[in-house]
Amino acid sequence: MTAQTLRLKIAILSCSYGGGHQRVAEVLVDELRQRSPECRIEIHDYIETCIGHVANLVLTSFYFSSVRWAPWLYRWFYYATGAISPHSPVQRAINTLGKRRLATLLRTQRPDIVVCTYCLPAGVLSELRREGRTDVACATVITDHAIHSQWIHPGIDLYLVSSAHVRDGVVAHGIAADRVLSTGIPVSPALGKPLDRHALRRQYGLDPALPTILVMVGAYNLMRGAPDVYRRMINLPRSAQLLCVCGRDERLRQAVEQLAQGATMPVRVFGYVREIPELMAMSDLMVSKAGGVTTSEALAAELPMVLVNPIPGQEEENTAFLQAVGAAVAVPRPADLCPLIADLLDHPERLAHLREGARRVKRPDAAVHAAAAILSLTPVHAP
Helix, strand or coil: CCHHHCCCEEEEEECCCCHHHHHHHHHHHHHHHHHCCCCEEEEEEHHHHHHCHHHHHHHHHHHHHHHHHCHHHHHHHHHHHHCCCCCCHHHHHHCCCCHHHHHHHHHHHCCCEEEECCHHHHHHHHHHHHCCCCCCEEEEECCCCCCCHHHCCCCCCEEEECCHHHHHHHHHCCCCHHHEEECCCCCCHHHHCCCCHHHHHHHCCCCCCCCEEEEECCCCCCCCCHHHHHHHHHCCCCCCEEEEECCCCHHHHHHHHHHHHCCCCCEEEECCCCCHHHHHHCCCEEEECCCHHHHHHHHHCCCCEEEECCCCCHHHHHHHHHHHCCCEEEECCHHHHHHHHHHHHHCHHHHHHHHHHHHHHCCCCHHHHHHHHHHCCCCCCCC
C-alpha cells in the first residue's frame, strides 16, 4: 500500500504570530492533499492549543513589542536561546511548555505523523519521545535561512531546510546527515509558474511598460519604520509604479492610501493578500523585510530584493545568506532606500545580476519535495 492510498492523520503544529509559520503549514496542507487525498490533516496553533490563550497573548505581545520597540532585547533573547544545549536543564524546562496538552492531543487524536513549522513544539515532541510517551513520526520544517538551536532536537525524525547552508549547520549540531533534507522552504508552487507580466499589469490597472516595485511588510507589519519606507517609496524620484502590501495592519493601509492620493506615480494599496504569485510576477523589484518565507517566495519568482531593517537575529542571518548568494541587497535604514533603488533602475544589469542570484538558489518545488519526504515517514501500522 502506498502513501497515496493511506488514510493518514497528520497534525501540523504551527503558531499564529510571524505569519510565515502559518503560511508554510497551509502550503503543506495543500500539497499533502494533492499527493494523498485521503489524508486527514489539521493545523494546530501550538501556543493557543497546548499552552493557553493568555500565554499566546503574552508571547505575541513580547515578540511584536520587542521587535518593533526594543530590537536590542530581541537580539539578546535570540542569541541567548540559540546557545542552549538540547540536553541542558534550561532546554528541558523549555520543553515542558505545553507538554501535558500535547501528550493529550497525541493520545486522543492519534496522528500518524506530526509536522512542526514552529520551533517550540519540536522540542516538546522530542522530549515526549525521549520519555517514551510517544513514538509518532515527526518532521520539522525550519522556516528561515538561519541555524538556531531551538529548532534542533535529537528526537525529530526528519528536518526539512532551506539550503545546503542550513543543512550543514543542523548536521554540525549533531543531527545525522540522512535526517536533514535541503528541500527549500515550502512556498506556493504557483510562484514557479510563468505568468504574463504585462497582462497582469493591465488587469491591475497599471502601465505595462513602467518598472513595478512591490513593497511588503509581512502579515503583521514587523518592519521598523514601515510608514517611512512607504512615504519614501511613493516619493521616489524615478518613473515607476508601486504595489504596496500592508498585511493585516489596517492603520498602515489607511495611512499609505492617504499618501498614495498625492502620488505622482501609479500606486496600488493592498491589505492582507493571498495573490502573492501574481504580485511578484508583475514586479521588477521587491522592497521588504527579510522573513524566511517571504524571501523564499521572491526567490521562487526570481524577484530581486532590497531588504530593509531586518529583525535582529533570524532576519539578519536571512539577509546575510541572501546577500551571499547574490539575490538581494540591503539597506540599514529607510533613508538609504531611494538612492539604491534609483541606482538599480538606472542600471538594469544590476537587477539582472540579482535575478540571476535568485535563479541559482530558488526552490519553487520545495513544497512538492517536502510533502513527499513527510509522507515517507508513514508508519507501517497506518490504517
